[in-house]
Amino acid sequence: GDSVTQMEGPVTLSEEAFLTINCTYTATGYPSLFWYVQYPGEGLQLLLKATKADDKGSNKGFEATYRKETTSFHLEKGSVQVSDSAVYFCALTQPEGNYQLIWGAGTKLIIKP
């Protein structure tokens, strides 16, 4: 079945550092890909998405490009802030059926001032 694999955390960076969180997937066809973020004490929020190959999703300075050839959707940000500290989840859904989300295990990001 479909699956998502994320790099293990925690990832600890200093403020203004460059961020990459790796995400790869296994799926049939052409799934949609998502990054969700969970801030401490809050619910899951959609950060960005991409629905077809070579699409780039972006939001709040974060970017991720849908790479069909490498089945990847890595999350990047050029300069992280302390407020970016959260757990980041990569997920996919198939374009047909019930659209249930298949999730990675999450990557905890800690940004130190």
Place this chain on the structure above:
Amino acid sequence: DTGVSQDPRHKITKRGQNVTFRCDPISEHNRLYWYRQTLGQGPEFLTYFQNEAQLEKSRLLSDRFSAERPKGSFSTLEIQRTEQGDSAMYLCASSGGHNNEQFFGPGTRLTVL
């Protein structure tokens, strides 16, 4: 509309008791999902409603779990004869139209003693 709401936010119960959680989706959304998330893991799909019809149930959902969505509005998730292994965060999400983006509630954290 202020988004997806869930009630209660926290529930502590003794093993063997029954518990019921409520989810109020975004009002115009016809699709509703329940997920379960344990510490350090991504959410796992439990069940899916389209309007009032429960169209899919995960194999994770044992016979002790039942979900309803009367009239296609709010949904309830009941767990009978709770076990310690049921301790988790129970998440509700909704989506609608041709957009498969799911909006999540804050979750109900269940602790079974």
